[in-house]
Amino acid sequence: MYGDQETVRRILTELGDTWAVVGLSSNRARAAYGVAEVLQRFGKRIVPVHPKAEAVHGEQGYASLEEIPFKVDVVDVFVNSHLAGQLADEARSIGADAVWFQLGVIDEAAYGRTRDAGLAMVMDMCPAIEIPRLG
Numbered sequence: 501m502y503g504d505q506e507t508v509r510r511i512l513t514e515l516g517d518t519w520a521v522v523g524l525s526s527n528r529a530r531a532a533y534g535v536a537e538v539l540q541r542f543g544k545r546i547v548p549v550h551p552k553a554e555a556v557h558g559e560q561g562y563a564s565l566e567e568i569p570f571k572v573d574v575v576d577v578f579v580n581s582h583l584a585g586q587l588a589d590e591a592r593s594i595g596a597d598a599v600w601f602q603l604g605v606i607d608e609a610a611y612g613r614t615r616d617a618g619l620a621m622v623m624d625m626c627p628a629i630e631i632p633r634l635g
Contacts, residue, residue, distance in 0.1 A: 502601075502611050503622025508630050511620050515597045516573025517544050520565055522587055523578030524548040526556050531602070532578040538628035539576075547572060565590045574598045576627065577605055585610035592617050602626055 548561035575591035
């Protein structure tokens with residue numbers, strides 16, 4: 501795991517409540533669907549980001565991060581590791597405050613450059629597991 505508990509807590513409680521969930525579609529069998537549901541239960545606004553730009557959990561979808569017309573606080577990444585670094589870079593370019601790479605999404609170079617750019621970041625963790633632990 502990459503991310504200390506203080507960074508996890510900061511992302512989940514202080515850095516904002518608008519989460520772009522990259523890879524979120526209406527496919528209920530995918531992990532992103534359930535994680536987004538948990539985030540909503542804990543008061544987060546989710547923004548589906550998927551090539552299909554589907555509405556999910558009552559929220560309008562967008563085909564890319566750049567298409568979102570409002571501030572995104574956290575970019576939550578559910579894609580293959582080889583695509584994740586580009587999304588971390590895009591998160592920085594759209595002004596996000598944090599990047600969260602889901603369980604199994606690992607790109608050490610992206611982790612380093614994202615943190616070096618001043619964004620909070622965790623990698624290979626799941627907010628749906630971590631947020632209930634906050635109490």
